Amino acid sequence: MKTVAIVGVGLIGGSFALALRAAGFAGKIIGVSSPDAVRAAIERGIIDEALPLADAAAQADLIYLARPIEGILSVLDDLDAYVKPGTLITDAGSTKEAICARATEKIHRARFVGGHPMAGKEARGAAEAEASLFRGRPYILTSPSAELEARIASFGARIVIMSAEQHDVLVAFTSHLPQLISTALAASIGTEPEAARVAGPAAMDLTRLAMSPYEIWRDIFATNATNIDAALSVFIAKLEHLRSALSNAQLEREFENAAAAARLLRNMENP
């Protein structure tokens, strides 16, 4: 692998490039991005040069698509004509079914493996990129790929291989539901104008996601609406069950079961 093209040099794309370098990649990294993103990325030494998509794809042995979901879908519409035959394409989109379906439909001259690093932070953009962003975090791939797995393992990420369909069901619970809950909680607390006077760590932890920008989420909701709706139904039923148990002994068992589920998440996070 001599040349990598990063399409969308923001937090994730920029961090992928930095992680490649930190793991010893000595080839060329080309950025395909907006003029502002390209400038920030070149200043920080994240990319070696910037090119239009067609020119970057023509040289690249690995193409990393790190735009928002709609941007990835639109690049997939055009990319097949530009690629070197047999090149490897992967992405970092937050939902996988729509993207993998589009790739199956449109990409014929290259190999496509869907990807989703479960990493991020509140701030965005290439200026916030860091080589260690993926360390210790799950990195989902929708099919095995020895080449890609070796690279990602070198970042310290934990590789998880599962179908696009299963991925989208699970992240509806672990990522999209938390976002909607945080948004609804912040809005609920906002109905009490004096609430900020008493807000402690719990309110802070649970409303942090509510500050996420909508533009990231629009595409996620558009491409995973059915799974999110199902996860919301499970959650609201659980909450109504707790509400009905507020004043009886049943609630103790609910707390114990939920605590066990929360601990299980953590054991699996740090195996």
Place this chain on the structure above:
Amino acid sequence: MKTVAIVGVGLIGGSFALALRAAGFAGKIIGVSSPDAVRAAIERGIIDEALPLADAAAQADLIYLARPIEGILSVLDDLDAYVKPGTLITDAGSTKEAICARATEKIHRARFVGGHPMAGKEARGAAEAEASLFRGRPYILTSPSAELEARIASFGARIVIMSAEQHDVLVAFTSHLPQLISTALAASIGTEPEAARVAGPAAMDLTRLAMSPYEIWRDIFATNATNIDAALSVFIAKLEHLRSALSNAQLEREFENAAAAARLLRNMENP
């Protein structure tokens, strides 16, 4: 103020004692607690001696009630007979209406000011106590008290004075609702056995509270059920509204409003 009695020398009671010392209090600190708690507190130098409630109350100029709510209610039933006339009693219970009502009913020879430090951490017990636990956090008092306010201000806490009734409405939103949400989310994620494979920071942040022990919450639910039920109704309505807006442009405004509410919480937290 020469002698302070701490009734319940756990995380909060122990931290109150350590914060007093750190702020220069040179008098005697007496602990009233279980044998295990007393041993841990004496080993760490948190209290000078341990006494039964009646003997401690007879000496104390300030009595700090830091048991769980039911424990505070039960101490208030007995305490009036033991106190030095005119002594100051305060508490650290998580709900205030039931406790302040009990104090009004039972305490006649001393002054009572309800209190609630919005501080804590996952671990419990005197072994976890720290002098800085209250620093930068809201500390609610149900009525003004120059003496108590001066002490609490010396811990670096942010004093907030509000009625017991308003306190209980607001913490239903900022503390009790987050707890139930976290419990329901952990239980929901627990319905998907493979979810831990993809759980990222969002799932971790929002399920942390789900590991809280039920025994702390039982008394909170028992003494604030009406307000919690009302807060749950507001939250579920907000969440259903988001669900119905998942695929339309209205959702952008909901995200903006919730983000503004979340930012307001933070500005008020760090004034």
